[in-house]
Each structure stands twice: as structure tokens, then as C-alpha cells.
Amino acid sequence: MNFFQLLRKKKELIPLVAFMTVAATGATSFALYSPRKTDVIIDRKRNPEPWETVDPSVPTKLITINQEWKPIEELQKVRRATK
Template sequence: MAKGILNILKSKKELIPLAGILSLAAAGAFSFCLYSLFSKSDVIIHKIGSSEPWETIDPAKPQKLVTINQQWQPIEELEKVKKLTK
């Protein structure tokens, strides 16, 4: 009764495209998780380092996957408050 996946796909050929699409979607989701884990600065695995990791993020580097016409300029009031709290 316990047939392998390959035996099922050999006997029911109409399931091959479905298995291919699901495999591709799973591989894409896994690869995006790895991409986010290693390249995004707002993804944190452990909290041993800085208690405020958002302070080390470069504001000139876009954090989104797609950024269109975004210009960053520092806000003077926030910079003053940041200097006073340190």
C-alpha cells in the first residue's frame, strides 16, 4: 500500500506538472527566506548583539525588494534627539 512518490507519478502522469509547480514554489520560498536571512539587515536570528539593531541600518541603502524613486534625507529634529540620548 505504501507506494513511493515516483511510482505514483509514473502511474498517474497527469500529476507531474502539479508536482513540478509545487516543487518550484517550495524552492522559491526557501531561496527567498535564505536571501532575506543573509542580505536584509532587519532580519535577526538571535538577540545577543545590540539591543537596538535598527541603529546600524544604513538609511541610504533601500530595504525593500523593489524601490522606485526613493530619496532619503535626515530629519533634523530626530538627529538632535538621537545625539541627546546617546
């Protein structure tokens, strides 16, 4: 039995197929979109600890309004002690 013949015979399956198609399309498009974002790091061999290269004085938000970024002194002390 063909898929479309089954849908014509059992019309109550049409909304289920429509919702599942939309969900699968959304999941696939998000899976293809997310590796292109700069927040996502896939390569673990060249940069195994990416949080070590983040500069606390540089804002990472899209927009910052009237916010001053300062390095955290305790973090700087720990970083100097471990190097």
C-alpha cells in the first residue's frame, strides 16, 4: 500500500504526519545550523580547553548597554599561581 493511499484512507493520520514532518525539519535544520555558531566548538584536539582562551575583559554578548567589563581579581590570582 502506498503511503499517500494510506493517508487518503485514514485521514486522522494527516495532522500527525504534518507535525512529525515539521519537527524533523526543525531538528535537522538546527543540527545543521548550530556547528556554524561561534559558541559551539567541535574540534577537541587543537583546543581541548576553550574556556582558557576566553578574555574576561572582552564582552561576548551580542549587545551590552552601559556595562563595564573588568577582569576578576581572584581568577587572575589563580591563573598566575597555576602558570
